[in-house]
Amino acid sequence: MKKLSAFILSLFSLTIFSQSLELQQTRAVYKHLNAPVSSYVFDIDTSKIKALGYKSLDSLNLYGNTKPTTIGRVIPNVKGKFYNFEYDGIFILQTPSNADLETLNTNPQQNLELYYTIRALEILKRRYGTLYAKLIQDVLYPSMELANTTHLNNWVNVFSKIVISFNTVSNDVAISGTYLDTAPTSITIGNRDGFLYENIAVVSIHPELIKGTDPYKGAYPIYKLGTPEENYMQFLKEGLLHAVAHELIHRYIDINNTKKGSIYNYIAFGNGRANPYRSNYDKNLYNLEEAMLNQTLDVYFRTHGGLSAALLEYYYKVQTDNLNAIPNLEAYKATLLQYSGLNPDLSFKW
Numbered sequence: 434m435k436k437l438s439a440f441i442l443s444l445f446s447l448t449i450f451s452q453s454l455e456l457q458q459t460r461a462v463y464k465h466l467n468a469p470v471s472s473y474v475f476d477i478d479t480s481k482i483k484a485l486g487y488k489s490l491d492s493l494n495l496y497g498n499t500k501p502t503t504i505g506r507v508i509p510n511v512k513g514k515f516y517n518f519e520y521d522g523i524f525i526l527q528t529p530s531n532a533d534l535e536t537l538n539t540n541p542q543q544n545l546e547l548y549y550t551i552r553a554l555e556i557l558k559r560r561y562g563t564l565y566a567k568l569i570q571d572v573l574y575p576s577m578e579l580a581n582t583t584h585l586n587n588w589v590n591v592f593s594k595i596v597i598s599f600n601t602v603s604n605d606v607a608i609s610g611t612y613l614d615t616a617p618t619s620i621t622i623g624n625r626d627g628f629l630y631e632n633i634a635v636v637s638i639h640p641e642l643i644k645g646t647d648p649y650k651g652a653y654p655i656y657k658l659g660t661p662e663e664n665y666m667q668f669l670k671e672g673l674l675h676a677v678a679h680e681l682i683h684r685y686i687d688i689n690n691t692k693k694g695s696i697y698n699y700i701a702f703g704n705g706r707a708n709p710y711r712s713n714y715d716k717n718l719y720n721l722e723e724a725m726l727n728q729t730l731d732v733y734f735r736t737h738g739g740l741s742a743a744l745l746e747y748y749y750k751v752q753t754d755n756l757n758a759i760p761n762l763e764a765y766k767a768t769l770l771q772y773s774g775l776n777p778d779l780s781f782k783w
């Protein structure tokens with residue numbers, strides 16, 4: 434009997450301990466609520482990181498064996514094999530060097546990137562909860578409320594999974610794409626028959642451009658600090674969070690582009706003309722979408738605080754350049770505002 438109660442007690446204290454660890458970590462973040470995000474120091478619960486092995490994204494069975502994917506064929510950024518991890522439902526992919534594969538080691542840079550990606554997700558969730566809800570929580574099926582989606586067409590787009598990969602395929606610091614579900618499920622939308630597309634959002638971060646050695650792209654032009662390492666670390670500590678949020682707004686627009694009566698119904702974004710990979714690509718619409726995204730994040734982060742002036746000013750300049758590159762800007766803006774629910778400054782009403 435005594436033994437049993439000791440056992441119960443130890444179980445109980447184990448529960449208390451794990452709760453207090455979670456609480457401590459939450460407090461460690463909230464303690465910094467008005468402090469720069471780059472100064473946050475907190476532990477990550479490593480037991481929540483699942484190592485899924487060195488394999489292709491398609492072999493991870495992201496749909497749980499119910500349907501196969503050909504993501505690597507459709508989105509070149511995730512072609513080939515990766516070290517794959519899962520944290521809190523988000524997949525994180527890293528490309529090992531040949532030397533790493535021979536020694537079966539992960540290199541220090543990859544450990545840093547894994548840690549800081551998870552840290553960025555945790556900060557999004559805990560400090561920028563409204564942004565996290567819009568870009569991650571609410572777009573992931575089944576949390577998205579299908580009943581509230583009114584559509585022009587007989588389909589509904591949601592995200593089944595979100596993938597963040599580190600690779601050097603593109604020439605940009607960050608890029609993203611949507612993998613369209615190739616076997617949508619039959620559902621009822623209102624009183625009509627339709628299809629549910631459980632897509633996969635893929636965000637890619639360029640592990641070389643964030644190192645702070647390129648004078649024109651990545652971490653250096655944002656921070657312009659003395660050494661590449663300083664720029665790299667500052668990017669990991671706050672630039673990464675901004676880059677992931679930026680790319681996820683592109684994906685948000687992508688899956689909402691059939692939603693009636695909203696910005697997404699505006700012809701520019703509705704038929705993908707802002708996408709450089711489409712044949713009907715319109716550079717002006719691309720610039721407009723970029724400006725809209727950066728303005729939304731500018732308003733959000735200036736209101737909520739936490740990101741450096743260097744980062745905010747850099748993206749404000751990018752946004753200004755995007756707008757200045759549009760020859761008949763006022764006409765484009767007027768059309769966009771007429772059809773959208775945007776604020777006059779082009780930011781989302783979030």
Ligand SMILES: [Zn+2]
Nearest residue numbers: 679683723726
């Ligand atoms: Zn963009």
